[in-house]
Amino acid sequence: MITAAESNTDAVSAEQRLRYLLRLADTSLVLGQRLSEWVGHAPTLEEDLALGNITLDLIGQARLLLAYAAQVEGRGRDEDQLAFLRDAAEFCNVSLAEQPNGDFGQTIVRQVLLDAWQVELYQSLVGSTDAQLASIAAKAMKECRYHWRFSCGWLVRLGDGTEESHARVQAALDGLWRFTGELLTPDALDAHMASHGIAPPLAAIRSRWEARIDAALEQATLRRPPPAYFPWHGKRGVHTEHLGHLLAEMQHLQRVHPGATW
Amino acid sequence: MNEDWALYEVFIRARSGLEHKHVGSLHAADARMALEHARDTYTRRQEGVSIWVVRSSDIVASDPGEAESLFEPARDKVYRHPTFYTIPEDVKNI
Numbered sequence: 001m002i003t004a005a006e007s008n009t010d011a012v013s014a015e016q017r018l019r020y021l022l023r024l025a026d027t028s029l030v031l032g033q034r035l036s037e038w039v040g041h042a043p044t045l046e047e048d049l050a051l052g053n054i055t056l057d058l059i060g061q062a063r064l065l066l067a068y069a070a071q072v073e074g075r076g077r078d079e080d081q082l083a084f085l086r087d088a089a090e091f092c093n094v095s096l097a098e099q100p101n102g103d104f105g106q107t108i109v110r111q112v113l114l115d116a117w118q119v120e121l122y123q124s125l126v127g128s129t130d131a132q133l134a135s136i137a138a139k140a141m142k143e144c145r146y147h148w149r150f151s152c153g154w155l156v157r158l159g160d161g162t163e164e165s166h167a168r169v170q171a172a173l174d175g176l177w178r179f180t181g182e183l184l185t186p187d188a189l190d191a192h193m194a195s196h197g198i199a200p201p202l203a204a205i206r207s208r209w210e211a212r213i214d215a216a217l218e219q220a221t222l223r224r225p226p227p228a229y230f231p232w233h234g235k236r237g238v239h240t241e242h243l244g245h246l247l248a249e250m251q252h253l254q255r256v257h258p259g260a261t262w
Numbered sequence: 263m264n265e266d267w268a269l270y271e272v273f274i275r276a277r278s279g280l281e282h283k284h285v286g287s288l289h290a291a292d293a294r295m296a297l298e299h300a301r302d303t304y305t306r307r308q309e310g311v312s313i314w315v316v317r318s319s320d321i322v323a324s325d326p327g328e329a330e331s332l333f334e335p336a337r338d339k340v341y342r343h344p345t346f347y348t349i350p351e352d353v354k355n356i
Contacts, residue, residue, distance in 0.1 A: 044267075046288050046299040053302045150298055157291065 012196050018072045019092060020193050021133070022082075023235045024121075025065030026093035028140075029083060030243065031114060032058030033250050037101055047104075050150060054111075057143040064136045084254035088243045095234035096179035098243040105158050105165065106172035111151035113176060116212045117183045117205070118144040124200035133198065152216050159220025170222055178228035182235065184209060189235075269318040270296040272303075274310035282314050290315075 035055040042048035066079035073082075096114060101107045122144055125137035158165040184206040186194070193199035217224050232240055253260060267289040273282035285304050290296035296315040305313065324332060336342070 044289065046290065046303060049306075050298065050302040053306065153294060153298065157295075 010192070012192065012198065014072050014074065016189060016192060017130070017198070018069055019189055020199060021065055021069040021072060022092040023094070025062050025069055025082075026091045027097045027114070027118075028058045028065065029062035030091065030093040030246065031097040031110075032056075032062060033246055034097065034099075034101060035107070035111075038107065043104055051107075054147050054150065057147065061136070061140045061143070064139070068132055068136065080254070084251045088239055088247055089237045091239065091243060091247070092235050092237060093243075094179070094182050095230075095232035095240055096176065096183065098234065098240060098246055099176060099179065100242055102172060103168060105168040106176070108151055108154045108158060109169055109172040109176055111147065112155045112216060113180055113183070113213070115144060115148040115151050116209050116216075119148050120205050120208045120212070121200070124205065127197075128199065129197035148212075155216055155222075156220045159217075159222045166221065169220070173217075173222055174225050177225040178230050179232065181228065181230040182232060185230075187233075187236065267291050268296075270300070270315045271318050271321060272296075272300040273314040273316070274300075274304055275312035275314075276310055278311060282312065285309070287318060 032055045035051050035058065038051045039048060039055070042051055062083065063079050066082045070077050070079055070082055077085075094114075096110060099110055101110075119141065122137040122141040126134055126141060128134040128137065155169065158169045160166070184202055186202040190199065190202050194201040214224065232238060234240075234243070268291075269287055270290055270293075271287050272285050274285045275282045288296065288299045288303055290299050293315065297313055300313045300315050304310070
């Protein structure tokens with residue numbers, strides 16, 4: 001449940017609401033774009049379809065959120081312009097979403113960490129004081145629950161699988177863990193949104209996320225890495241070098257042929 | 263990878279009240295994965311409200327070599343078809 005803090009009574013500006021919506025929208029968009037790189041390359045036909053389905057769910061979430069963000073922005077831009085004509089520094093996705101796919105195990109670990117976060121976040125956002133955000137969250141929550149079921153199933157299968165699969169997912173977990181701090185550490189904007197009941201306090205998300213992840217890691221016989229310092233603040237536009245390359249590919253067509261349709 | 267994965271047959275119920283129908287098969291490592299694959303492969307266009315999966319090796323099938331003795335005896339028994347009734351025009355779904 002979202003509770004309003006007494007201390008903060010400043011109004012939420014359109015700019016602040018826009019920035020917060022972009023954090024959610026860009027995380028889904030960038031993660032969806034990353035997953036789409038598997039299409040045609042997944043280990044089996046069935047997994048290819050599964051990853052493609054998750055991709056489409058994520059891009060669908062991004063569309064709804066970006067359309068709402070464009071409305072809040074009120075500068076006449078639409079969701080496509082927000083997706084395809086912003087530069088990396090204007091993207092507000094968490095840095096974990098833009099990390100490369102690596103092998104299948106690394107993709108699964110990234111997905112597990114983000115699915116758990118999105119499930120908990122969207123579950124809480126259903127009770128947001130922002131009615132439009134709440135209705136988008138209600139739809140996204142159902143999709144994310146399935147994503148979690150899929151990724152968590154694979155984490156257990158790989159972690160509790162062969163010696164090699166175990167070693168690979170543990171290495172992926174050790175490598176990606178440092179990006180999880182950003183998911184769960186509130187900055188001023190997160191706190192401001194929480195104080196108005198628009199978003200849940202991240203401290204509440206942290207405890208539920210940790211419980212979910214710990215249970216999955218135990219079942220997968222994986223070791224939880226120690227907390228690590230994180231210098232990346234994707235949600236404030238400070239990204240790893242990977243985002244620029246991803247956007248170059250994603251935005252290429254609109255940049256070369258502005259307004260192209262089919 | 264598919265060498266390790268079992269073949270499963272997939273049955274989908276399109277709507278409540280209808281029976282599950284065989285729609286195809288897929289590979290999966292276990293029953294849970296088979297359900298997920300079936301969901302992603304066969305219900306992407308809202309084809310179903312329920313899924314059954316069963317390992318293909320658990321299906322007992324008739325032998326095509328025995329088709330004559332199994333099925334031909336029914337061929338000359340047309341009286342088993344309910345085609346000798348007239349059905350009122352306003353009765354649908356029969």
